[in-house]
Amino acid sequence: MSPLSKIFRIFAAFLIFLILSSCTENNSQGNYGLVIHGGAGSIDKETMPEEMALKYKNKLAEAVNHGYKMLENGAAAVDVVVEVINILEDSPLFNAGRGAVFTSEGTNELDASIMNGADLNAGAVGGVRHIKNPISLAREVMVNSDHVFLTGAGAEKFASEQGFEFVDSSYFYTERSWNSYLKVKAEAENKTEKKYGTVGCCVLDKSGNLAAGTSTGGMTYKKFGRIGDSPVIGAGTYANNKTCAVSCTGHGEYYIRSVFAYDISAMMEYSGKSVNEAVDIEINRKLSSMGGSGGVIAIDSHGNIASDFNTPGMFRAYRRNGESAVVKLFSGE
Ligand code: ASP
Numbered sequence: 001m002s003p004l005s006k007i008f009r010i011f012a013a014f015l016i017f018l019i020l021s022s023c024t025e026n027n028s029q030g031n032y033g034l035v036i037h038g039g040a041g042s043i044d045k046e047t048m049p050e051e052m053a054l055k056y057k058n059k060l061a062e063a064v065n066h067g068y069k070m071l072e073n074g075a076a077a078v079d080v081v082v083e084v085i086n087i088l089e090d091s092p093l094f095n096a097g098r099g100a101v102f103t104s105e106g107t108n109e110l111d112a113s114i115m116n117g118a119d120l121n122a123g124a125v126g127g128v129r130h131i132k133n134p135i136s137l138a139r140e141v142m143v144n145s146d147h148v149f150l151t152g153a154g155a156e157k158f159a160s161e162q163g164f165e166f167v168d169s170s171y172f173y174t175e176r177s178w179n180s181y182l183k184v185k186a187e188a189e190n191k192t193e194k195k196y197g198t199v200g201c202c203v204l205d206k207s208g209n210l211a212a213g214t215s216t217g218g219m220t221y222k223k224f225g226r227i228g229d230s231p232v233i234g235a236g237t238y239a240n241n242k243t244c245a246v247s248c249t250g251h252g253e254y255y256i257r258s259v260f261a262y263d264i265s266a267m268m269e270y271s272g273k274s275v276n277e278a279v280d281i282e283i284n285r286k287l288s289s290m291g292g293s294g295g296v297i298a299i300d301s302h303g304n305i306a307s308d309f310n311t312p313g314m315f316r317a318y319r320r321n322g323e324s325a326v327v328k329l330f331s332g333e
Pocket of ligand 1: 228
């Protein structure tokens, strides 16, 4: 072999090496995906009628596939969170938006929050009564106000200034939520029903940005303007590009007291835990030992997805790049 062709061969091999290594790097950087939940609680395979389970599965699949299509087309994580949660809020199946549960006074007070992991910006609303899609208002607070958290009448005044769609309170009437209200009302000593249906979404987009959002009607028969964890950044929702995006569902008081969502991110940032390890510790050690119940979903900056709950079930679905959607309802699935 002539020295010239030897040099040429070495050069060609080097070029191929460069191309291959840049492909591997792009693949790992280009991961994307999302994970969603539709609440945790007494979701039992034995007692849930099959056609009801199918309705939940179909709606979760619709939402997760919609988000996935957006991600494929290069949408930003925050936009995906909002559109996916809008789909779940518009469905009467979940305790968010249309299907929100009733307060002790027979009204509906909705909470939602969103966080952008790229700049740690966040927006939240609590106790709104006439907003069709509270997650969209939470995004508006994040993007178009100097604040993070607006509540009640003030939040609705802000919404009207931003040209938001208002709905009559009758929009939130569903037979299911009303019956659940009547049931809890009758059980005077047990004021809060352990049945949840909050919705949440955590996204990693193609640019490596993370975002999380959560939307809820709160807990049936809640009183005194009670607000749970869902609109509280760090408790029910958290996102940080350095670590992960998290959305929670469950008995909110425990999630607030344990600063649940942020704790998962902090374990990853400061103790080098994986998203799975951090979720496991938070649910199975911390929440359970405090006596709390519920679940959580999370996605990390590499696209690893984690979810766990200490209730009989949690509505959940996820989809990662190149994979098909996975939808699950019960424990042990
Ligand atoms: N975490 C919500 C709250 O406490 C309820 C739920 O997730 O079902 O308001």
